[in-house]
Amino acid sequence: NAGVMQNPRHLVRRRGQEARLRCSPVKGHSHVYWYRQLPEEGLKFMVYLQKENIIDESGMPKERFSAEFPKEGPSILRIQQVVRGDSAAYFCASSGWGVETQYFGPGTRLLVL
């Protein structure tokens, strides 16, 4: 009974490159959330997706960031033209329904050189 899986666990990119972060939710969960945690800070909401739909992207930067949760396959958080300020831990969480307990993945730690 696998929990939320994220890969890669660690990702190093140079400024200007693209970062793709993947999240496989708990089996049967159709709601996915992405959060960002900057060093020494709390988690900040980025985007909430259901299968093939973006429900709430109010926490997502307007430029360079995008997210999707296709009908098949994992959810993807894509960061284009990364900058050093994008260095953070990115956590994915999933739930069965919008208000049920969210289960967090192990996170992807992105380092931008």
Next chain:
Amino acid sequence: ELKVEQNPLFLSMQEGKNYTIYCNYSTTSDRLYWYRQDPGKSLESLFVLLSNGAVKQEGRLMASLDTKARLSTLHITAAVHDLSATYFCASVVSNAGKSTFGDGTTLTVKP
């Protein structure tokens, strides 16, 4: 916009002592969560509180919720070193689905 504030942000305590972490939230919440995070790790769910007056306990940790005061507390009894970690509270409003987190309380328990 929902805001969640925790205090203190840093807490250093001796083993065997008691202390309380406070979590205030600004608007009506449907669920209040407490999480633990160890350095470099993900979040471990500790408690979920659903209704006014809810109290939950697990080992040396006890969480409570006062929806009228918009306040949740995490009480630590007779702290031990293994409790050293960062503790987050998070509030969920049903229509939103997303969790709004406090900034966390970093707890250090000294022998």
